[in-house]
Amino acid sequence: MTTNKNCNPKNFYEENKGKKIFVIFCLLVSLLVTAAVSVSLGAASPGFIEAVQVVLSKIFPFLGFDPGSKITQLIILEIRLPRVLLAIIAGAGLAASGATMQGVLRNPLVSSYILGISAAAGFGAALAIVLGIGFIAGVGWYLVIVNAYVFSWLAMVMVYGIARLRGITPETVILAGVAIGYLFSAALSLIQYVAPEYEAVRAVVFWLMGGLNRATWESIIILFPIVILTIFLMVLQAWNINVVSMGEDVATSLGVTPKRVLTITMVLETLATASIISFTGVIGFVCLISPHIARMLIGSDHRFLIPCSSLVGACLLLCSDTVGRLVLQPTEIPVGIVTSLLGVPFFLYILVSRRRRIWG
């Protein structure tokens, strides 16, 4: 019925789609393998098989896997596993946000922090720490988390409000985001400068570096549904994001309202990013680089790109954290540092080894 020439574009397209799904499947498998390896590695390591058995015995108690000793259970289930899960959730959420925002704002340099969220979260956390509440064990850290979260949303609302004055466009959002980011950075520096106690400044710097060492089951239970829901909603917007990435006039002529798509994705992005970095501190690089790696693997169709990017982000953050945990034992390197140290060479390798032009 259609073209019966030497090639039928539809068949090519279907084949292409199959490849994309295969890539996503491979990423999923490698993520699971990495997670299993990561759970078993570290100080007082019980060994790969044993570690996996402990986890499986907890998930499928009826299958008769060896649950291991009490101490092994404690290490695996209460320390390693939450941390591995947090790495996966945080990486996936940040990377999906990055892919979404790069698409909607039509800019490959955008990370999900473009709305000034990281600076605002940092300021919020610093405020809580320096004002002293951070030192009261227990309740203190919750206040830091809540404060970082509240200030992230404040930044988003400010950016949205400013951009609205000139009509919400990618340019106004990016410029307003950069400006608000600088504002909160300055406020953050001011707090660190005037903070009376050295310990408080140290705690702030440590928070800003970002880390997964504060992972608890509570943080997983809070973050997991939020991140899954936002990724799902982002994927639902995927076709609209494709269209908006072609330009506003084109999107309008195709029946899509660019402002609405931008507003929805900004809210989703803030929801995911603010929640994650409130728990982990600032982990910036994952959300910038994962979408690029994913785009090199499967192209720009956001229906596939967003899931693919989140899997890449999860793998990247998990690998980085595992390496950061292991190389300088018993000290740890903050995951933010390792992500860049590992991710940049990897990214450059893909960038240079690819023939096809990736951007514009």
Added chain:
Amino acid sequence: MKLTINHLSFSYSSSPILKGIDLALDLGEVLSIVGPNGSGKSTLLKCINRILKTKGNTVFVDGKDINKLNLKELSKIMGYVPQSSVSVFPFTVFDIVMMGRTPYIHWSPSEQDYEIVAETLDFLGLSDLAMRHFNELSGGEQQKVIIARALAQQPKILLLDEPTSNLDIKHQLEILCILKDLAQSKHCSIIVAMHDLNMASRFSDKMLMLKKGCIFAVGAPEKVLTEENIEAVYGIKAKVTKSIMGKPQVVPLEPISSKEVSEAPSKFALLT
């Protein structure tokens, strides 16, 4: 479909761009909009397609006010080909043409959408390029892909903003022949903003000449492309002859300096 425009005006903040445009276009007609840079050609196209919102009820399709349609309904009626298209991220030709099906799909294309995209690609001779990346194509090929995207919308009215401006003469001819064919075989009404007066003369049923946001002349090419009109609107001396196709042919001679123009009767005053 019949397109009627009643007294359309538009301004960016305080400066008026379009003033009192009236127009009627029949099924299967090709209308070209000509005029100097900044005369409002692109703005008029964007107003018709509601990319820019005008005050009041001015644009009617088969007597129906387009402001009463939602964006999705409108996008099934009108297709738009912008002046320049860039894709920041790599998309294949097939992906881009599939975006033209957006008004008809929610999240994923149906079997029918695939058929229509494949047919459209075939119609424009783009099937072999389907899996190529858009950014790797030549300007002429890119323009055809963008036209294919607009056609995949299955519009009754097609708006094109200088579709041939950056193309070589073969691609120009090909694209204008495709448009003419669309108008005749699919009864698509076509409005195209153009700079090339001779191409416009040859391919359009009707021409609209804009000067500073006002209609200066409208009607058949013979009526619009006169030496007086061209002098008044473009500020050049030109000779208008008849081409071998029987259409007016414009041979530009020389620009008139702005001093001479200011001495001309006030009706023809232009170029501040």
